[in-house]
Amino acid sequence: MYIQGIGRRLKRTSKLLDIAFEKIIEEHVQGSDLDGPKPHRDFVDVMVSKLNQPMDPHDEDQTYIIEKENIKAILLDMIAASFETSAVAIVWAFSEILRHPRVMVRLQQELGTVVGRNRFVEESDLPKLTYLDMVVKESLRLHPVAPFLVPRESMEDIVVNGYFIPKNSRILVNTWSMGRDPNIWSENAEEFLPERFMDGNIDIRGHHFELIPFGSGRRGCPGMQLALITMRLVLSQLIHCLEWELPDGMLPHELDMTETFGLSLPRANHLLAKPTYRLLE
Numbered sequence: 001m002y003i004q005g006i007g008r009r010l011k012r013t014s015k016l017l018d019i020a021f022e023k024i025i026e027e028h029v030q031g032s033d034l035d036g037p038k039p040h041r042d043f044v045d046v047m048v049s050k051l052n053q054p055m056d057p058h059d060e061d062q063t064y065i066i067e068k069e070n071i072k073a074i075l076l077d078m079i080a081a082s083f084e085t086s087a088v089a090i091v092w093a094f095s096e097i098l099r100h101p102r103v104m105v106r107l108q109q110e111l112g113t114v115v116g117r118n119r120f121v122e123e124s125d126l127p128k129l130t131y132l133d134m135v136v137k138e139s140l141r142l143h144p145v146a147p148f149l150v151p152r153e154s155m156e157d158i159v160v161n162g163y164f165i166p167k168n169s170r171i172l173v174n175t176w177s178m179g180r181d182p183n184i185w186s187e188n189a190e191e192f193l194p195e196r197f198m199d200g201n202i203d204i205r206g207h208h209f210e211l212i213p214f215g216s217g218r219r220g221c222p223g224m225q226l227a228l229i230t231m232r233l234v235l236s237q238l239i240h241c242l243e244w245e246l247p248d249g250m251l252p253h254e255l256d257m258t259e260t261f262g263l264s265l266p267r268a269n270h271l272l273a274k275p276t277y278r279l280l281e
């Protein structure tokens with residue numbers, strides 16, 4: 001029994017999610033019955049096309065069948081892993097940009113050159129926005145959304161870098177402290193300095209172990225590509241279309257950057273800023 005009512009809240013949330021997932025799946029089943037090819041097949045279409053089929057087509061006993069419940073579980077996994085992570089990462093990056101007017105000006109200049117002032121940023125512009133790319137890396141270095149990644153367990157005794165790790169150990173990879181380690185990033189590790197990525201030698205896709213905000217290896221984040229596009233597109237739109245001012249004459253360096261630890265690592269307080277339109281009519 002949960003005396004704080006958590007059990008009851010969990011049941012209610014789970015019921016609401018179930019209703020939403022039923023609706024999503026039903027819409028996709030209906031859509032797949034329509035004549036002719038669909039213009040776009042999304043992730044749910046692919047899963048629905050496997051409904052009631054064996055998970056392993058070569059399994060003659062058909063031990064595991066893909067049921068609606070499996071699709072709902074995957075949907076829940078994807079929503080839980082994508083929604084808050086992307087939002088938290090964007091809010092941290094934007095907070096750093098507001099705290100560093102110099103960075104804001106450089107981003108506005110880059111957007112001015114690549115996009116101009118007469119239209120919105122489009123996804124096809126993103127590869128040309130190289131400074132924005134550095135800003136995103138630098139923000140994920142200081143504010144990794146999953147500061148300990150997902151826990152690992154060692155399957156056998158192993159020595160890594162001189163450290164003995166016994167079989168069955170629970171391993172937490174502390175990307176938060178790796179991102180702030182002066183031995184890796186020099187004495188200015190705590191500073192927000194996107195230019196440190198100028199030479200382009202370090203990427204964030206799991207190949208350079210000093211910077212792994214999306215983890216690495218076979219359990220690394222499968223949504224990384226989507227997350228990076230979302231981050232860059234939302235940030236560039238915010239900066240390109242709007243001019244921003246902190247509330248009540250607050251100076252950039254006064255912006256509170258306190259973190260709070262939960263499933264992810266969001267800001268402790270909401271970010272407040274006042275926009276005005278800046279694109280030319």
Ligand code: HEM
Binds near residue numbers: 145151219227
């Ligand atoms: C900025 C946004 C995001 C960040 C920083 C992030 C970060 C991470 C990290 C650190 C992990 C654990 C990797 C590891 O331990 O090696 C992870 C796992 C995962 N992420 Fe993301 N993620 C983001 C967005 C997304 C999106 C948009 C999706 C889906 C569309 C997604 C789906 C997943 C899933 C399903 C897992 C679990 C993978 C597994 O356990 O095999 N993530 N993510």
